[in-house]
Amino acid sequence: MLVLSFKYLHSFFFVFFISLMLATVSIRAATETKTPIKKSAGELTSNEILETLAYNSYKQHILPRYETLFFNSKKLSSSMIQFCETQSAEKFELVKKNFADTVLSFAAIEHIHFGPIVKNYRLEKLAYWPDHKGRGLRAVRRLLKAKDRQALSPQKFSEKSIAVQGLTALEFVLFGGGGKKQDFKDLFSPDEQGRFRCDYGIRLTANIQQLSEEVYNGWKEPNATIKELLNPSATNEHYRNRKEVILEFYQSVTVEMKKIHDLKIQPLFGRKGKTTKPKRAAFWRSGLSLQVIKTNIEAMDHFVRKSGFKLLLDKSPVDLQFHVRKMFKKIYASFDEFEKKSFRIFNVLADENAKNQLKDIAKTVSHLNVGFARYFALAADLPLGFNASDGD
Amino acid sequence: MLQMAINRRDFIRSGLAVSAGALPAFILSPTVQASEKTEELFAAARRHLPNGESASYSAALFTSAGDLRSVALPGRGHDVAVRPHGLGEPLTQPVEVVAFARRPGRFAVAFSTNSGREPFHFFAKEDRHFYGHGVFSPNGKLLFTTENDFENGVGVIGIRDATAGYKQIGEFPSFGIGPHDMALLDDGITLVIANGGLETSPETGRQILNLTEMEPSLVYIDCRNGTLIEKQTLPALLHQLSIRHLTVAGKNRVVFGGQFKGPKTNQPPLIGFHDRGHEIKLVAAPKEVLRDMKNYVGSVTVDKSGEIIAASHPRGGFISYWDAVNRTFIGTKKLIDGCGVARTYSKGEFVQTSGTGQIEQTSLSTQVSKRFETARNVQWDNHAILVK
Numbered sequence: 001m002l003v004l005s006f007k008y009l010h011s012f013f014f015v016f017f018i019s020l021m022l023a024t025v026s027i028r029a030a031t032e033t034k035t036p037i038k039k040s041a042g043e044l045t046s047n048e049i050l051e052t053l054a055y056n057s058y059k060q061h062i063l064p065r066y067e068t069l070f071f072n073s074k075k076l077s078s079s080m081i082q083f084c085e086t087q088s089a090e091k092f093e094l095v096k097k098n099f100a101d102t103v104l105s106f107a108a109i110e111h112i113h114f115g116p117i118v119k120n121y122r123l124e125k126l127a128y129w130p131d132h133k134g135r136g137l138r139a140v141r142r143l144l145k146a147k148d149r150q151a152l153s154p155q156k157f158s159e160k161s162i163a164v165q166g167l168t169a170l171e172f173v174l175f176g177g178g179g180k181k182q183d184f185k186d187l188f189s190p191d192e193q194g195r196f197r198c199d200y201g202i203r204l205t206a207n208i209q210q211l212s213e214e215v216y217n218g219w220k221e222p223n224a225t226i227k228e229l230l231n232p233s234a235t236n237e238h239y240r241n242r243k244e245v246i247l248e249f250y251q252s253v254t255v256e257m258k259k260i261h262d263l264k265i266q267p268l269f270g271r272k273g274k275t276t277k278p279k280r281a282a283f284w285r286s287g288l289s290l291q292v293i294k295t296n297i298e299a300m301d302h303f304v305r306k307s308g309f310k311l312l313l314d315k316s317p318v319d320l321q322f323h324v325r326k327m328f329k330k331i332y333a334s335f336d337e338f339e340k341k342s343f344r345i346f347n348v349l350a351d352e353n354a355k356n357q358l359k360d361i362a363k364t365v366s367h368l369n370v371g372f373a374r375y376f377a378l379a380a381d382l383p384l385g386f387n388a389s390d391g392d
Numbered sequence: 393m394l395q396m397a398i399n400r401r402d403f404i405r406s407g408l409a410v411s412a413g414a415l416p417a418f419i420l421s422p423t424v425q426a427s428e429k430t431e432e433l434f435a436a437a438r439r440h441l442p443n444g445e446s447a448s449y450s451a452a453l454f455t456s457a458g459d460l461r462s463v464a465l466p467g468r469g470h471d472v473a474v475r476p477h478g479l480g481e482p483l484t485q486p487v488e489v490v491a492f493a494r495r496p497g498r499f500a501v502a503f504s505t506n507s508g509r510e511p512f513h514f515f516a517k518e519d520r521h522f523y524g525h526g527v528f529s530p531n532g533k534l535l536f537t538t539e540n541d542f543e544n545g546v547g548v549i550g551i552r553d554a555t556a557g558y559k560q561i562g563e564f565p566s567f568g569i570g571p572h573d574m575a576l577l578d579d580g581i582t583l584v585i586a587n588g589g590l591e592t593s594p595e596t597g598r599q600i601l602n603l604t605e606m607e608p609s610l611v612y613i614d615c616r617n618g619t620l621i622e623k624q625t626l627p628a629l630l631h632q633l634s635i636r637h638l639t640v641a642g643k644n645r646v647v648f649g650g651q652f653k654g655p656k657t658n659q660p661p662l663i664g665f666h667d668r669g670h671e672i673k674l675v676a677a678p679k680e681v682l683r684d685m686k687n688y689v690g691s692v693t694v695d696k697s698g699e700i701i702a703a704s705h706p707r708g709g710f711i712s713y714w715d716a717v718n719r720t721f722i723g724t725k726k727l728i729d730g731c732g733v734a735r736t737y738s739k740g741e742f743v744q745t746s747g748t749g750q751i752e753q754t755s756l757s758t759q760v761s762k763r764f765e766t767a768r769n770v771q772w773d774n775h776a777i778l779v780k
Contacts, residue, residue: 114656119655133545238656386771387690387704387729387747387771387773387774388706388707388747391690392495392572392636392690
């Protein structure tokens, strides 16, 4: 059904881009006042088109979300220190809440793979996932077992494997192996092992805060990433022309959609689809897997609506937005049902109906992505050829 | 027949950023003209543009006049290997080729220029998948394929008997992770393997799992017994330069094209040269060209003379040419989404295929490029090969 919907979108997407070329907005004014000023058709220059996409994405999506991540990571860091000082159940609950907030605020901007987040492996450091064969987890276990306090100095810690530096490592510290429910008093026992675990947690949360702050500041800096995005040129280190910038934004949607389908949902059904593998989900130990996937998808939805791409939907002579909204709504309806039943990923995969709903979510995500890849990029004349976009 | 010859001025304008003075002398020597040549036959995998819900795939044998034969593939293909005539078999007998699944596919399809013969399907073992490349022994009896042992996260070389229904008869380690392209040196014994160094998810076969621990390598093994002869790795700073595709130039100089998986801000050289017993030499294209490559080489092929290399850059939309003797950059030619490059029977000449469906034959000697007649609504995949 969904694919059928997209079958008719080809011409609509094409018109989007024509519409964009004729769109009637004033870019800087729009981003500053959030009220687009109308311009007559043809008055919009190529630079203004680029600025629409870049500024809208930056002001309404990227910057606020990195700010939220930084804000939540600060709370997490501070609550971890408080917990280690008091060892109280109340403070531990606060740590868990702040952990969830931080993970979800990361999931809300996880799809951006350019700018400060890709420098110095910040993205991988923040969340080392997927952890194939549990290599990352083994590194975390080794670090805990060694109880080497020198390894927790900021300098030494930054030189450690990226797998031990971020949210996935912190999840293990806070929730344990996940085989059976572990009380925090067992994990953070009053002995040397427990104290080291706490100190490692403090170092981890401080590191997560620092990484988040670096990324946020990198985006805030007016002469850095945003300047590069707005001024593509032969001498620009990353973007030679406007098309490369638009491509960057476009791929931040399509690559993430593919990741959600290929890595976050599909592997949960095993290679042949006969068995279920809930432990392949991201953040299954903390029970956040479904929320992470939902947040990832919501982030795509928000990005399309709030960035310049939304303009294309608005300007279309047909109600294209209706089709895209319909798909997103269908996905949200399934997640709502999971939430109503308080389902976590284990429950979903154990329940035949819920399992099929999750498979449907994956299909819908895939259909949305096929639609974008097939029509949007083609119409925009983006260099996303058969080989260029998915070569080997 | 659609034949869109372009003159020298147009050719240069179209992007061959090289002056005649910069061309190696052997390129400027007289070459066999297209009209005098016997018809060359090529093979490549391709996708048919969706005419409904899903795409379909095929492998084709084609000449400049269009398809000679098209064989349906169960999924997306990648490269094609040509089976040499067996000892004692007449050269007039039909040529067999094998099209391989793109990773992480498990199928391979053998078919012949004789359309009366049904295509023959064979598969990788259950706990293996192909990486899309293979090479035959010189007598055409054995087929070697690059494969992934995904349970153990190591690369292997599968060995099959082409004279016995491609039955698997053995396996060697590739001495690295993610073996991709491979070739035989002219001794017919030494296999050179490009271990990309990338470990990928067994579910999708494409998601990279070991970005920070990559160790690409160029490995030489004795194909008679799998003995490791030589292994070359890249300097630590370039450990994210995945050695992916290769070709064997004259005097067994191996030329490879890499794909850099590190930060986009880094733009290392992507073309490497290696002579047995020596260190790998990476050669950078001019800064602007290197930047336009977008850290990606799709395929590399040596010409008939063994002295000119064509490397494709679909992300930049051009083909680059290299002097394999002097290890120097020659120039570029635009080709949107161009990826497959096959040699022809002429010096400095290549057939280049594109994801847009276009096929062009480009001669560096005459600086003329002509288009092939080609099936409509197809997208040519990564590689193309001269069959005969």
